[in-house]
Amino acid sequence: ETGVTQSPTHLIKTRGQQVTLRCSSQSGHNTVSWYQQALGQGPQFIFQYYREEENGRGNFPPRFSGLQFPNYSSELNVNALELDDSALYLCASSLDGGPYEQYFGPGTRLTVT
Amino acid sequence: LAKTTQPISMDSYEGQEVNITCSHNNIATNDYITWYQQFPSQGPRFIIQGYKTKVTNEVASLFIPADRKSSTLSLPRVSLSDTAVYYCLVGDMDNDMRFGAGTRLTVKP
Numbered sequence: 001e002t003g004v005t006q007s008p009t010h011l012i013k014t015r016g017q018q019v020t021l022r023c024s025s026q027s028g029h030n031t032v033s034w035y036q037q038a039l040g041q042g043p044q045f046i047f048q049y050y051r052e053e054e055n056g057r058g059n060f061p062p063r064f065s066g067l068q069f070p071n072y073s074s075e076l077n078v079n080a081l082e083l084d085d086s087a088l089y090l091c092a093s094s095l096d097g098g099p100y101e102q103y104f105g106p107g108t109r110l111t112v113t
Numbered sequence: 114l115a116k117t118t119q120p121i122s123m124d125s126y127e128g129q130e131v132n133i134t135c136s137h138n139n140i141a142t143n144d145y146i147t148w149y150q151q152f153p154s155q156g157p158r159f160i161i162q163g164y165k166t167k168v169t170n171e172v173a174s175l176f177i178p179a180d181r182k183s184s185t186l187s188l189p190r191v192s193l194s195d196t197a198v199y200y201c202l203v204g205d206m207d208n209d210m211r212f213g214a215g216t217r218l219t220v221k222p
Contacts, residue, residue: 004156033210042200042212043157058210090156099145099204104156 004093004105012111013081021076021108023091031055031097032074034066035090037107043090049074050097078110086112117201117213124219131188133216135201138182143205146177146184151198151215160186160199196220 005024013019025032031050035043045058049068063079072093078085088109092102118136125131137146145164149157161168163175163184174187188195198217204210 035212042215044212045210048210056210092156099147099202099210101147101159101162102157103159104149106154107156 004091004103006089006091006105006108008108009106010109010111012113015081015083015112017081018077018079019081019110021078021089021091021110023074023076023093023105025072025074025091025093026103029093029095029103030072031094032068032072033092033094033102034074034076035092036060036085037088037090039087046076048097055097081112083112086110117203117211119199119201119213119216121214122217122219124221125191126221127192128190131191131195131218131220133186133188133199133201133218134183135186135213136183137201137203140181140203141205144181144203145205146175146181147202147204148173148175148184148186149200149202149212150195151200157200191218191220193220193222 004026007022033048034046037043046060047057048055052068065077068074088107090107092104094100094102147162148160151157161173161175163177165177168175176185198215200215201213
């Protein structure tokens, strides 16, 4: 059974640029959720994708967008990067939407300068 | 939206039972309560989930009183490797999921 993987591991971008982060869900899972975790804080829910449709969204602006592909892998896109976007971005996969048991990847550390 | 409140930190000794309480006064009818463990530089790891009463698995127990305004994660006989940050997550079927700020548990020899 393959776990959740994320790429890249680390990324440095300049303010105003755009970034795409990628996530491969655990085998058999059809739901992917994305979280932002600032240093020393708990993860903040960005959105969830279930069977290629957005299935819930947290309090993040529209410049945070996502996609889920037929193989249930997912992308998180952030436009017009701001310094405060610097954080660990976590992807979690689960079964059938909802707030159920989630399996997290190791995260992508994004630094915006 | 249910906001969660947890103690910032707790200390314990090896072999002791540890209880971490999370307050979620505004929990909604459809909300589930889930606890995760996180080590430095890793993603959170699922521990246990419940809706009401008591749930037990091979690593922990979760106690939820009838009013569901709080929940308590119980870790039996902790070891040094249980030193981590523990998060309480309240979420509903509309997928508005809120992590608490986390409780940093330090287990001492």
